[in-house]
Amino acid sequence: MPVTLSPGERELLETLVSKGLVSGWRMTTAELAERIGMDRSRVEALSRLLVEKGVFKLVEEEFLECRLTDEGRESLDKGLPEERLVKLLEERGGEAAIEEVRRELGSLYGPAIGNAARRGWVRIEAGRVKLLARGEAVDERRVLEEVARSGRIPPGLESVAKELARRKQIVCEKKRVAILEPTRPLDEVLREAVVEVGALTRELIESGAWRKVRLRRYNLKAEPPRRYPGRLHFYVEFLEMLRDVMREMGFVEYEGPLVELEFWNFDALYQAQDHPAREIHDTFRVEKPAAGDLPHEQLVEAVRRMHEKGWGYKWSRDIASRLVLRSHTTAVSARLLALRPKPPFRAFVLSRVYRPDVVDARHLPEFHQLDGIAVEEGMSFRGLLGLLKEIFERIGIRDVKFKPAYFPFTEPSAEVYVRIGGQWIEVAGSGMIRPEILEAFGVDAPVAAWGMGVERLAMALLGINDIRLLYARDVDYLRRFPVNWRLYTR
Numbered sequence: 477m478p479v480t481l482s483p484g485e486r487e488l489l490e491t492l493v494s495k496g497l498v499s500g501w502r503m504t505t506a507e508l509a510e511r512i513g514m515d516r517s518r519v520e521a522l523s524r525l526l527v528e529k530g531v532f533k534l535v536e537e538e539f540l541e542c543r544l545t546d547e548g549r550e551s552l553d554k555g556l557p558e559e560r561l562v563k564l565l566e567e568r569g570g571e572a573a574i575e576e577v578r579r580e581l582g583s584l585y586g587p588a589i590g591n592a593a594r595r596g597w598v599r600i601e602a603g604r605v606k607l608l609a610r611g612e613a614v615d616e617r618r619v620l621e622e623v624a625r626s627g628r629i630p631p632g633l634e635s636v637a638k639e640l641a642r643r644k645q646i647v648c649e650k651k652r653v654a655i656l657e658p659t660r661p662l663d664e665v666l667r668e669a670v671v672e673v674g675a676l677t678r679e680l681i682e683s684g685a686w687r688k689v690r691l692r693r694y695n696l697k698a699e700p701p702r703r704y705p706g707r708l709h710f711y712v713e714f715l716e717m718l719r720d721v722m723r724e725m726g727f728v729e730y731e732g733p734l735v736e737l738e739f740w741n742f743d744a745l746y747q748a749q750d751h752p753a754r755e756i757h758d759t760f761r762v763e764k765p766a767a768g769d770l771p772h773e774q775l776v777e778a779v780r781r782m783h784e785k786g787w788g789y790k791w792s793r794d795i796a797s798r799l800v801l802r803s804h805t806t807a808v809s810a811r812l813l814a815l816r817p818k819p820p821f822r823a824f825v826l827s828r829v830y831r832p833d834v835v836d837a838r839h840l841p842e843f844h845q846l847d848g849i850a851v852e853e854g855m856s857f858r859g860l861l862g863l864l865k866e867i868f869e870r871i872g873i874r875d876v877k878f879k880p881a882y883f884p885f886t887e888p889s890a891e892v893y894v895r896i897g898g899q900w901i902e903v904a905g906s907g908m909i910r911p912e913i914l915e916a917f918g919v920d921a922p923v924a925a926w927g928m929g930v931e932r933l934a935m936a937l938l939g940i941n942d943i944r945l946l947y948a949r950d951v952d953y954l955r956r957f958p959v960n961w962r963l964y965t966r
């Protein structure tokens with residue numbers, strides 16, 4: 477059966493034949509590459525293909541790879557302990573007192589006597605070591621030399637090597653190599669082969685050679701090389717996707733300060749000054765400076781009146797002036813409402829907020845919220861729920877449900893739950909901004925508002941069970957996330 481050869485395979489075989497390597501050889505791909513002076517990885521790739529085509533056979537072989545220990549190195553330089561004993565006794569005229577030998581050989585004394593006696597070179601008699609034969613460890617020396625040179629054991633000396641390994645002169649490790657050999661003469665293979673070409677060239681057409689060559693089939697299942705171009709972090713992509721959804725619905729993005737007056741974080745939102753959320757364990761308070769400037773007097777007065785009339789206590793400017801790390805992005809919504817926006821006005825804030833939580837799989841002290849307000853004539857609680865449904869639908873979530881809730885700044889209020897992967901999770905708080913606030917600010921259209929926990933939603937949608945992974949920096953982990961092409965192709 478003639479084989480089909482690619483130009484590369486053909487070149488390898490021609491090189492082998494020209495170097496006389498037609499048949500009867502066995503070599504590793506590394507040896508072969510060196511022998512013919514061809515790039516090793518190319519030889520490897522080509523010979524793998526030729527094995528598949530039955531031109532080469534690949535035989536796995538085990539061999540021992542050895543090296544000298546420190547003791548082995550010393551034996552190679554100065555002789556094995558028993559040889560050194562023989563030399564010592566020769567210098568002493570054939571015998572010496574045990575004490576003297578022990579002193580001369582030190583720690584080698586035991587192995588020297590033991591091995592020399594076993595080989596019949598010495599005998600111990602009346603406290604003296606006597607030389608019987610002028611022995612030399614010829615085979616051992618050959619093994620040590622070859623191991624030092626090539627790491628291999630000379631053929632036929634395996635049992636000597638084993639003994640040297642037992643004596644800790646050498647250490648050996650079993651290794652595997654794949655050895656290549658031709659299955660039949662390569663010149664014959666070449667003569668019968670059909671040449672396969674990867675591209676139909678002008679030359680092939682003009683010369684008519686296209687009639688004889690075989691055109692390589694496209695392999696449509698071959699994996700292309702993977703490329704990892706620079707891209708946004710997947711969580712940033714997620715945040716951008718949310719921004720897009722909001723913009724598509726006519727909301728404009730705003731931002732406010734991260735270090736915020738309690739006035740905007742709480743007071744303007746009708747949250748009483750003794751409200752538990754204002755405690756130090758629920759909100760980060762800033763120490764230096766501890767307080768900031770309140771906004772214009774008219775607004776401060778209106779907020780004071782709202783608190784004192786509604787909640788019936790003495791409102792404190794000092795508390796309202798304290799600085800905190802904002803605990804919700806609704807603080808920015810409050811700032812926007814105080815600007816008395818003319819309806820229709822749709823705004824959102826997607827940014828960082830802070831709460832003193834201990835870091836674990838579900839909590840970070842810094843996280844994101846998405847707050848939105850819609851200031852519109854005719855806006856209603858129903859309209860708010862519809863807005864929320866639409867937002868989630870645009871994110872790809874169809875199952876949304878609402879539960880009555882309480883927030884100091886909205887009435888009525890609802891918690892928002894969505895179903896992702898069979899689980900209902902609470903993702904947002906929402907409601908109609910209270911008339912007391914609208915009156916204090918001088919806004920005369922109804923305002924729908926909500927605040928959404930972004931990390932939670934991302935975790936559920938991306939199937940991540942540890943919030944910290946949203947901030948992962950490990951490139952291998954990040955690459956697992958498919959690119960959101962929608963973001964890059966607009």
Ligand SMILES: N[C@@H](Cc1ccccc1)C(=O)O
Pocket residue numbers: 803804805806847883886904905906907925926927928
């Ligand atoms: N700010 C609220 C959510 C909310 C925003 C706007 C209206 C109603 C509720 C929270 O952090 O839980």
